[in-house]
Amino acid sequence: MIDRARVTAQPVALLGPNPTLRMPVEAFDYVAPRSLAEAYAHLGNGRTSLLLAGGTDVIVQLREGRKRCDQLIDLKHIPELMRFGFAPDGTLEVGAAAPLAALYEDAEVLRRVPALVDAASIIGGTAIQSRASLGGNLCNASPAADSSAALMVLGARLLIGSASGTRELPVEELFAGPGVNTLQPSELLVQVRIPPQPPRSGAFYLRFIPRNEMDIAVASAGARLELNATGDRIEGARIALGAVGPTPLMAKAAAEALAGEVPGEEAFARAGELAAGVASPITDMRGSVAQRKRLASVLTVRALRGALQRAREAR
Amino acid sequence: MARTYVQATINGVATDFLCEPRQSLLEVLRDELGLTGTKEGCNNGNCGACSVLLNGRLVNACCVLGVEIDGAEVTTIEGIGNPDRLHPLQQAFLEEAALQCGVCTPGFIVSAKALLDKEPHPDEQRVRYWLAGNLCRCTGYDKIVRAVLKAADDMEPARQ
Ligand SMILES: Cc1cc2nc3c(=O)[nH]c(=O)nc-3n(C[C@H](O)[C@H](O)[C@H](O)COP(=O)(O)OP(=O)(O)OC[C@H]3O[C@@H](n4cnc5c(N)ncnc54)[C@H](O)[C@@H]3O)c2cc1C
Ligand code: FES
Ligand code: FES
Numbered sequence: 001m002i003d004r005a006r007v008t009a010q011p012v013a014l015l016g017p018n019p020t021l022r023m024p025v026e027a028f029d030y031v032a033p034r035s036l037a038e039a040y041a042h043l044g045n046g047r048t049s050l051l052l053a054g055g056t057d058v059i060v061q062l063r064e065g066r067k068r069c070d071q072l073i074d075l076k077h078i079p080e081l082m083r084f085g086f087a088p089d090g091t092l093e094v095g096a097a098a099p100l101a102a103l104y105e106d107a108e109v110l111r112r113v114p115a116l117v118d119a120a121s122i123i124g125g126t127a128i129q130s131r132a133s134l135g136g137n138l139c140n141a142s143p144a145a146d147s148s149a150a151l152m153v154l155g156a157r158l159l160i161g162s163a164s165g166t167r168e169l170p171v172e173e174l175f176a177g178p179g180v181n182t183l184q185p186s187e188l189l190v191q192v193r194i195p196p197q198p199p200r201s202g203a204f205y206l207r208f209i210p211r212n213e214m215d216i217a218v219a220s221a222g223a224r225l226e227l228n229a230t231g232d233r234i235e236g237a238r239i240a241l242g243a244v245g246p247t248p249l250m251a252k253a254a255a256e257a258l259a260g261e262v263p264g265e266e267a268f269a270r271a272g273e274l275a276a277g278v279a280s281p282i283t284d285m286r287g288s289v290a291q292r293k294r295l296a297s298v299l300t301v302r303a304l305r306g307a308l309q310r311a312r313e314a315r
Numbered sequence: 316m317a318r319t320y321v322q323a324t325i326n327g328v329a330t331d332f333l334c335e336p337r338q339s340l341l342e343v344l345r346d347e348l349g350l351t352g353t354k355e356g357c358n359n360g361n362c363g364a365c366s367v368l369l370n371g372r373l374v375n376a377c378c379v380l381g382v383e384i385d386g387a388e389v390t391t392i393e394g395i396g397n398p399d400r401l402h403p404l405q406q407a408f409l410e411e412a413a414l415q416c417g418v419c420t421p422g423f424i425v426s427a428k429a430l431l432d433k434e435p436h437p438d439e440q441r442v443r444y445w446l447a448g449n450l451c452r453c454t455g456y457d458k459i460v461r462a463v464l465k466a467a468d469d470m471e472p473a474r475q
Contacts, residue, residue, distance in 0.1 A: 022358065023337045030319065030336035030382045052380075059339070059378050060359045072336065074383065101372070125448025126426065128360060130372040131379070213447040214361070 024062040032074040036081075036190065040163040042073050043186050049073055051188055053081075053097040054131030056124060057140045080190065081135070086112070090196030096135025096189040101126070103134070113194055114310060115203035115222065119150035122207070125214045135189045138174055141181045142216075144243035148175070149222035150205035151192065152240035152250060159191040166190065172240070175247035198236070201226040202310025204303045207242065208295050217243045218287040221275070221299035225307040227263065231315055234258045237307075239271065239300055244279035244292045251275040254300065263311075268304040272297035323384045325350070326394030334381040341365045343381035344391060352392035352421050356450070363449030366422040366429075367391050373429040375448070392421035395428055404428055404466040413462035415453035423449050427463045436467060 030052075033039040043049055047070035050058055061067040075081045081097040084106075092113055094103065100120040103109055110117050123132055123146050137147045138158070148171070156171040163186060171192070176182050183189065197203065207220035220242035226235040237258040239251040254274035261267035281292035318333040325348070334343050341358070344350040344367070356364035358377045365376040368390040396402030404424050407413070414420045423446065430437055430445045437445065442463050443456075451459060 023335070023339065023342060027317070027335060027337055029317075030380065032385075052383075054378075055380065055383075056360055056375075056378050059380065062337070063339075063358065072380075076383075099372075124360070125363070126429070126445050127363060127366055127373045127375045127448045128378075130369070130374050213444060 022063060024068075025065060026068050028062070028069050029071040030074065031071055032077045034077050036078055036161055037163075039073055039075065039078060039188065040161070040186070042071065043188065044163055047071050049185070051075055051139070053133040053136040054099060054128075055136075056128050056132045057136055075135070075188070084109075092116075092194040094134055094192040094194070096139075096191060097133045099130055100132050100134070100137075101129040104129075113154065113197070113203075115150050115154060115205050115224070115307075116147075116194065118205040119146040119222075122146055122213065134192050138171065138192070139181050139183065139189055141175050141177070141179050141247070143175075143178055143245060143247055144217040144220070145248070146205070146207060146217060146220065146242070148248040149220055149240035149242040150203070151194070152248060153203050153205070153222040153224040153238040154194050154197065155224075155238070157193045157195070158189055159193060160187050161190040162187040168193075172248070172250055177246045197224075198226045200229070200231065200235075200311055200315050202307045202312070202314055203238075204306030204310060206299060206303055206306065208299060216286065219243045219279075219281070219292045219295035219299055221296065221303040223300065223303035223307040225258070225263065225304065225311045227311050227315065231312065232262060234261050234263050234267065237271070237304075239275055239303070241275060241279060241296050241300070243286075244281040244296050246280075249278050251278050251300065253277070258304075263308050265301075268301045271304060272301040275300040319382050321382055321385045323386065324388045326390055332381075336380060336382050338381045339377050340367070340369075340379040340381050340384060340389070341376035343384075344376060344389075347381070350391050350393050354418050354421055356418065356422075361448075361450070362419070363422040363426060363446075364419055366425040366449065368425060368429055371429075371432075373426055390425070392425055395424060402428070403469045404431070404463065407462040407466035407469060408459075411458050411462035411465060413454060413458040419449060419451040419453075423451070423459055427466070430463070431467055431470065435470065437463075439464065 050069035052074045075097040081095040084094040104117045104120045151171045158169045203224035205222040207217035209215035222240045224238040237255040239255045254271040276297040279296040322331045354364035356362035360378045
């Protein structure tokens with residue numbers, strides 16, 4: 001018989017340090033600039049940098065050896081990057097490192113830009129949303145990132161800053177490929193700007209996952225519809241797809257085909273077919289090419305239905 | 316290896332420690348501070364075993380760096396109730412048999428506390444969605460959800 005007392009009395013020291021608590025193999029420095037100017041100076045000091053917002057992507061990537069850096073620059077002590085609010089012209093300006101939970105808990109954001117909340121409130125679970133940011137979600141450049149397609153249909157623009165000044169970029173031009181964005185090493189994303197939405201318009205974002213929550217999109221779609229004054233014709237549309245290509249994609253032809261049409265199932269079904277045409281998915285552990293193409297069409301139709309309902313409520 | 320000096324308030328106690336920038340808050344709590352109530356499961360943000368409160372917000376300690384908590388307040392499972400006076404959530408977990416192996420339990424209690432601090436009367440669906448980032452391999456979740464709802468009820472008179 002096993003002597004239980006002896007087994008449990010085994011000194012922990014014999015087992016050594018917990019072998020599974022792994023830290024990144026390579027050490028790095030941590031800096032926490034208090035201003036953008038200070039952050040730009042760190043970016044320009046010749047060392048390899050990574051930026052740290054909520055850390056829900058980058059800390060895991062460093063630990064797993066998928067990324068490395070000499071210095072990690074924490075953005076959360078820079079006030080401009082943590083703030084969000086509506087400018088006098090109605091633009092929602094979101095600091096790149098502001099946590100998603102703060103954003104979607106804001107009643108005004110929910111009322112005025114519900115499609116952003118569709119995306120922000122499904123990224124990870126509660127603990128992830130306490131830290132994860134739009135800036136991190138976008139700059140990490142996953143084709144499946146939930147905020148991308150939502151921000152693309154909302155016509156969001158990005159304020160990019162560096163020591164030599166600022167520039168603006170439509171959000172869809174940030175993505176270069178899986179995990180790769182178009183920022184220069186000297187640059188960082190300062191703000192996500194969502195312009196005031198057209199009158200009589202509504203936008204909606206959704207994804208397909210096999211679970212109810214806490215999963216990465218197999219495919220996703222966002223849509224925005226603008227109605228005419230009488231509400232019986234579509235004046236304009238935007239459609240974007242996630243996780244069906246190397247970057248999130250705008251489905252231009254599908255959106256253009258909706259202009260002038262009667263809002264409803266017939267037009268939406270055709271837009272869904274056209275949207276599936278731009279999808280160039282891969283087969284991986286989350287889904288197959290055929291499934292993702294089919295999903296691009298189905299999710300486009302559902303996003304359009306959601307957008308139509310919101311557009312009608314806005315009238 | 317260069318270590319950084321960090322000062323924080325942990326479970327209400329002013330605490331200082333040295334750590335490497337690459338060490339997670341989870342490693343700091345367990346290996347540097349001996350607070351082993353916070354568990355490691357996946358070490359990548361998916362399981363919630365390492366749930367702690369950082370300035371009142373629920374976070375995964377494995378996805379936070381130790382150096383990031385300088386000046387912050389952290390609450391771990393050690394700061395919730397004590398053996399003589401269990402928190403209503405801890406009492407309810409016992410009464411509802413909401414744990415088996417117990418590895419996920421500290422995370423669930425911390426996560427559920429964050430919910431009840433914010434919303435004293437969540438419904439079942441709200442509890443399930445809130446706890447979606449906490450995984451349990453043993454219980455099948457129903458007992459955990461029941462325990463959280465019971466704790467919410469039990470805490471009612473205390474609030475008045
Ligand atoms: C358990 C779990 C579940 C998840 N679920 C989802 C999900 O459902 N949907 C989803 O889309 N994602 C999901 N993610 C991924 C991740 O949480 C999101 O992408 C999140 O929004 C990243 O934001 P962050 O602030 O944590 O980024 P960080 O990890 O801090 O940064 C991400 C990357 O962006 C760079 N970066 C950050 N800020 C800037 C900036 N201002 N300028 C330039 N570069 C910058 C960083 O250097 C890094 O390379 C999940 C992650 C985990 C761990
Ligand atoms: S150990 Fe942190 S979420 Fe699993
Ligand atoms: S009780 Fe064993 S994992 Fe939850």
